[in-house]
Amino acid sequence: MSATRRSLVTPMLFSALDTALQAHLVRTSRERTFADGQIIQQRGDPADGFWLIEEGAVRVGQFLPDGEFRAVALLGAGDSYGELAVFSGNPRIVDAISRGQSRLRLIAARPFLEALGNYPASTRALLGALSEQLQYSLSILAGLRHGTNPARLAGLLAAMIGEEERRASVAITQQELADLLGVTRATANAALKELQRHRLVERGYGTIRIPDRDRLARFALS
Known part of the structure; x- marks a missing residue:
């Protein structure tokens, strides 16, 4: 195991989808590779899709005014992030940079939302996964504070x-x-x-x- 299996701030929603829907989204997605330290996304970017990590690792966080990067999550192969921005339609609130060489797929927002309508079970699974991860995150945050x-x-x-x-x-x-x-x-x-x-x-x-x-x-x- 070479990286974290879950994020403390971002629900892993893609894994809750029906396997047929996952396969469809992967087939229609765009693959990209990133070098160590390369910026994948920046705060304020439009939420035109979410990312699925196939190889490598990604540090998610924010760049501070002095240019230092402050990570809030370290994600590895199989993790996804950015789904919530797609659902809200708001600009991204975090930066993400590659940790070592990585390979990711960008799942475009519109095809994802359109395909989701054909999989009602996946919609229910997403709500369940989101609720579970929110409870988990709140529990972790309470422990980190005290x-x-x-x-x-x-x-x-x-x-x-x-x-x-x-x-x-x-x-x-x-x-x-x-x-x-x-x-x-x-x-x-x-x-x-x-x-x-x-x-x-x-x-x-x-x-x-x-x-x-x-x-x-x-x-x-x-």
Whole structure:
């Protein structure tokens, strides 16, 4: 596992669609490749479609006035983002840049909305997925506001690898962790050392290994 399995701010709606609809949208979509650090979309762009990540990873966030990029989510292959902007019809509110080389598909807004009308079950599934992810995001945000930094980091890492994985690894830098937690890099590093002291994580170069997700999740609630 090389990146996060879910976003803390963007519902993964594409995966809730009927498989036949997914296949149709992929067939009619446009594939694009991006180099490391290349801008995929910018805040204020028209919501002319949403993105499906086929290979690589994407950092979603906002550029600060000084040019620094502050990430709020790190997405990997199989993830999608931008669906909510398509539904609202409003300009995009986040920037997105490629993390390493990536390959994405742009699912155009109009064909998507037109095709969705032929799949009523997918419409209901989208509402269910949106509600579930909203509840999940609110739960995560509540924990991030009130827990200690090591507990917050434990919850973030446990969320990244998902419930299906017991032992996994996450390819993420300390700066990206700091951005996601909303703290300095030094604070994120101190929290990571605390988790390592409890043998909840194993640190590698640009990678964090989680020996036991359940233990990590329990620590997040302690």
